[in-house]
Amino acid sequence: MPMSPRARMLYLLLALAVLLIEVAIGAGRLGGPWVRGSLGDVLAVILVYCGLRGVLALSPRWAAVLAVATGCVIEGLQAIHLADRLGLRPGSAASIALGNTATLHDLAMYLVGGGVAYIGDVLSCRVAAASGRQSQQ
Numbered sequence: 703m704p705m706s707p708r709a710r711m712l713y714l715l716l717a718l719a720v721l722l723i724e725v726a727i728g729a730g731r732l733g734g735p736w737v738r739g740s741l742g743d744v745l746a747v748i749l750v751y752c753g754l755r756g757v758l759a760l761s762p763r764w765a766a767v768l769a770v771a772t773g774c775v776i777e778g779l780q781a782i783h784l785a786d787r788l789g790l791r792p793g794s795a796a797s798i799a800l801g802n803t804a805t806l807h808d809l810a811m812y813l814v815g816g817g818v819a820y821i822g823d824v825l826s827c828r829v830a831a832a833s834g835r836q837s838q839q
Contacts, residue, residue: 744815747769747770747811762824766820779800780804
């Protein structure tokens with residue numbers, strides 16, 4: 703079933719909200735080491751998930767798979783030190799977005815983010831469908 707323009711806009715607004723939180727975390731204005739090292743990775747995948755759902759006609763399952771895969775690809779690029787190879791200035795927006803260290807912990811946090819996004823989306827769709835059925839009765 704195609705997603706309504708209103709639903710797509712909601713996903714894009716959620717993506718924007720998560721992006722603003724991620725920028726605050728990256729700038730050091732929000733949270734400490736745990737937030738930056740763990741929650742930031744979870745939110746990064748949620749950001750990609752919401753962006754994908756807002757732009758593409760993907761099921762929640764495929765959006766979650768692609769969001770986690772995106773995180774894993776970026777982690778792989780960190781493992782080969784792509785930012786250094788490209789000569790990105792440490793601390794630049796591009797360098798921060800790409801990152802500079804690859805860990806299994808990050809991969810685990812990407813899986814958590816994909817799971818949170820998927821489960822949250824599926825549950826919210828079920829609640830919305832149930833409330834729509836009740837209002838029609």
